[in-house]
Amino acid sequence: MLKYGGRLQHSAFAYAALIMHPQASNLSSSLRTMRLSTASKTQLQSSDERSIFAPKKVIILTKLTRMEFERRTHATLNEEQLKYMLARRGSDYSRLLERHEQHHLYLNIVEQELRNAGIETRVVQRFDYDKAAVEWADAVFSAGGDGTFLLAASRVTSSDKPIIGINTDPHGSEGYLCLLRKRSHEHFKDALKRLLDGDFRWTYRQRIRVRLRGDPGRIEHVELHDQQLNIRSSDAWHGMLSERRSGEQNDGSAEELKDTNGEVTLQELALNEVFMGESLSSRVSYYELQVDDGETMKQKSSGITVCTGSSPSVAILPMWKRQGTGSTSWFFNINKLNDQCVSDLLRIIGEELSVPMPYDDKQVVRHICNAFNNRLIFAPDLEKMAFSIRDPIYNLTFRPCVDRGFASKIRVRSRCFDAHLVIDGGAAYKFNDGAEAILEVHPEDALKTVIFR
Structure with a gap:
C-alpha cells in the first residue's frame, strides 16, 4: 500500500x-x-433576430407508423390475416393499431390548426420528402419522434428555414428534439398561437459538416432507412423505393456528390453524431486520428463517434431520462460513470x-x-464537437492517448476494409482503407429551431 x-x-x-x-x-x-x-x-441569445414566425406554407413530414409498415410490407394480407401473422410473431395488433390511430389523430390536429391559421400545408412521408418539398415550404414541421425530426432536418441545409418537431407519441417516444416533448395533442393549439404571437426564442443547433477524400468512385451512399425497409423482401417496398428514386432522378431533386479535387462535401449535416468504424461491431476498427492540429495517432478501437452539443437543461434530468441528441446520447452514454465505478x-x-x-x-x-x-453535457450552440473513442485498444504498438474531448476540426483516415461513415444513423458512406474524413462545425450550417420563453 x-x-x-x-x-x-x-x-x-x-x-x-x-x-x-x-x-x-x-x-x-x-x-x-x-x-x-x-x-x-448564451444559447437563448444565439441570435439577435426578432421572434417572428409567420409562414405562408408549411410542409409536415409524418412518420411511418409501425402499423403502416406492416400493412405495406404484407400488402397481400387482409386485416385478419395480418392480425394472425403479428400474433404469431408476438406483436400486439391492438396496441399497434392504437398507437397508429393516436399518431394520425395528433397529425390531423396539427394539419387542421395550421390551416385554421391561414397556412397552406402539405403532409408527406419520407418517400416524398425531397429537396423540392423543402424548397416549397417556409417552415418544416415533423410529426413523429426524434427520428422523424432528424430525418426532417437532414433535408434542411439552410440556417434560415425553421424546423419544428411535434412528438405525436408522447407515451412511447421521448421527443427530446420536439417542441412540446411529452405534451398531448390538446396543447398544440395553444402552442401554435404562441408561435404566431412571437412568444418564443430562436435557437440554433450546430451541425457537423463532413468532407470525404479518396477515390470518388468508391464513395457510395447508402440510406439506412431504406435498408431497414428492405429487411423483409417485399415487391410493395421495392416498387415504392424504386418509384421514389426514379422520381428523384427525373426531377433533379436528388443531390449529387460534388467532387472537387478529389474531395467530396457530403450533402447531409450531422445534427446528432457521426460514427466511423467497421460495419460489424465484432471487428476491430483501424484508423489514423488527428484532433485539431495535433499529432496524427494510429488507433484500434470499436470505432469513433463525434457528436454535437445538447440543451444544458438536460443536465438536471435523471440519468435514465437523458436520451436524445448529441452530448446527451452517444457522448454521454459512452463516457458516463455509474455508482459502482465511483x-x-x-x-x-x-x-x-x-x-x-x-x-x-x-x-x-x-x-x-x-x-x-x-x-459531459454541453450546449447545442457551442461551435465545438465532442469525440469519443469506443473501447480503445492500448498496447506496445498503439500507445494510450486522449480517448474523449472537444475539437474544432477532426481528421480520420480509414485503415478499415468494411467500414462506413454514418450520419445521424440514417445516411452511410463507405469508409474503407485510404478514405479520409474531415469533420468541422460552421455557424452557417446551424439548424434553426424554436424554444418557448
Missing part, C-alpha cells in the same frame, strides 16, 4: 470532509446551476492514500457520479 503524508494526505482528508459535508451537495448544486444558467443564456474508485483511493473514503455512502457516491456525468 502506498502511503502519502503532508500536503497530499491533508488534501485527501479535506476532500473527503468536503464531499461528506451536508452542505457540499447544495454548494455543488449552486455552482452547477450557475454554470447551466450562463450556458442557457464506489470502487473511492475504495481504491482510500486504500492507496490510507485515508477513510465514503465508498459505501450511497448519497455521496451518487453525488460524485452525477457531478462527473453532468460535465
Whole structure:
C-alpha cells in the first residue's frame, strides 16, 4: 500500500470532509446551476433576430407508423390475416393499431390548426420528402419522434428555414428534439398561437459538416432507412423505393456528390453524431486520428463517434431520462460513470492514500457520479464537437492517448476494409482503407429551431 503524508494526505482528508459535508451537495448544486444558467443564456441569445414566425406554407413530414409498415410490407394480407401473422410473431395488433390511430389523430390536429391559421400545408412521408418539398415550404414541421425530426432536418441545409418537431407519441417516444416533448395533442393549439404571437426564442443547433477524400468512385451512399425497409423482401417496398428514386432522378431533386479535387462535401449535416468504424461491431476498427492540429495517432478501437452539443437543461434530468441528441446520447452514454465505478474508485483511493473514503455512502457516491456525468453535457450552440473513442485498444504498438474531448476540426483516415461513415444513423458512406474524413462545425450550417420563453 502506498502511503502519502503532508500536503497530499491533508488534501485527501479535506476532500473527503468536503464531499461528506451536508452542505457540499447544495454548494455543488449552486455552482452547477450557475454554470447551466450562463450556458442557457448564451444559447437563448444565439441570435439577435426578432421572434417572428409567420409562414405562408408549411410542409409536415409524418412518420411511418409501425402499423403502416406492416400493412405495406404484407400488402397481400387482409386485416385478419395480418392480425394472425403479428400474433404469431408476438406483436400486439391492438396496441399497434392504437398507437397508429393516436399518431394520425395528433397529425390531423396539427394539419387542421395550421390551416385554421391561414397556412397552406402539405403532409408527406419520407418517400416524398425531397429537396423540392423543402424548397416549397417556409417552415418544416415533423410529426413523429426524434427520428422523424432528424430525418426532417437532414433535408434542411439552410440556417434560415425553421424546423419544428411535434412528438405525436408522447407515451412511447421521448421527443427530446420536439417542441412540446411529452405534451398531448390538446396543447398544440395553444402552442401554435404562441408561435404566431412571437412568444418564443430562436435557437440554433450546430451541425457537423463532413468532407470525404479518396477515390470518388468508391464513395457510395447508402440510406439506412431504406435498408431497414428492405429487411423483409417485399415487391410493395421495392416498387415504392424504386418509384421514389426514379422520381428523384427525373426531377433533379436528388443531390449529387460534388467532387472537387478529389474531395467530396457530403450533402447531409450531422445534427446528432457521426460514427466511423467497421460495419460489424465484432471487428476491430483501424484508423489514423488527428484532433485539431495535433499529432496524427494510429488507433484500434470499436470505432469513433463525434457528436454535437445538447440543451444544458438536460443536465438536471435523471440519468435514465437523458436520451436524445448529441452530448446527451452517444457522448454521454459512452463516457458516463455509474455508482459502482465511483464506489470502487473511492475504495481504491482510500486504500492507496490510507485515508477513510465514503465508498459505501450511497448519497455521496451518487453525488460524485452525477457531478462527473453532468460535465459531459454541453450546449447545442457551442461551435465545438465532442469525440469519443469506443473501447480503445492500448498496447506496445498503439500507445494510450486522449480517448474523449472537444475539437474544432477532426481528421480520420480509414485503415478499415468494411467500414462506413454514418450520419445521424440514417445516411452511410463507405469508409474503407485510404478514405479520409474531415469533420468541422460552421455557424452557417446551424439548424434553426424554436424554444418557448
